[in-house]
Amino acid sequence: MTSKGPSLSLAIPIYNEARNIERVLKKVVSALSDWTDDFEIILVESGSTDGTRELVRRLSQEDPRIRVIHEMNREGYGNAIKLGLTNGTKEIVGYIDADEPFDTMRIGEGLEHLKEHDAVIGYRIGPRENVKRLIVSRTYNVMIRLLFGLRVRDVNFSFKVFHRRVLDRIRVRSRGAFIDAELLLEARKAGFRMYEHGFEFMPRDTGDSTLFRVSVVCNILLEMVRYWLGPWRVHLTAGRHPEDNKQLPAR
Secondary structure, eight states: OOOSSOOEEEEEEESSOTTTHHHHHHHHHHHHHHHOSSEEEEEEEOOOSSSHHHHHHHHHHHOTTEEEEEOSSOOOHHHHHHHHHHTOOSSEEEEEOTTOSBOGGGHHHHHGGGGTOSEEEEEEESOOSSHHHHHHHHHHHHHHHHHHOOOOSOTTOSEEEEEHHHHTTOBOOOOSTTHHHHHHHHHHHTTOOEEEEEEEBOOOOSSOOOTTSHHHHHHHHHHHHHHHHSOOOOBTTSOOOSSTTSOOOOO
């Protein structure tokens, strides 16, 4: 059979998603199967306490296209993303979140833009869950524009996919949610072409988001300032995960 599209590695960071992940995975597998015959889903599990760890192990045994990486310690959202991207083996590498902020059956619509662009990033269409999150999101996007001149609609929307040549060139260091902005800033610095694709927003119906916790927001601001003060020198693809169930050594 001829492949319908380029091979794809899709990372999904997960923490305490036992009520959500199996349903989301079924939709992601279906969507990716429609787009390509060669894909892998990399679940980066970070010390869950609700049975997620055991559940994803079982799911990976049932479907060899699902790989699991267990972080030894929770080291932040950015670290989980880096583990997923670093260990992707396919031509296209990207990530989404497990809480399904958009209909994952529409992943292929975003992937189609990779035919003419180096990277595709998503942005939400429709209202936020509440006014607080709307204000925080807009404030953050304005700050990114003012500090770095990065003009995108939704920096932290969890759909970002890249041709491998992008990840082979860029450098990131963030261990927290600033990684979304850092990836885009480094890709822009390297001269890569990025396309923004809109997805209808779907509010989370199980579990709770950690993005708006005070500690998470403070960490984003700290990493933003560090990035603004000077370049970081850690290469994203400097090494690959030696085994699926071990964490990359700290760099």
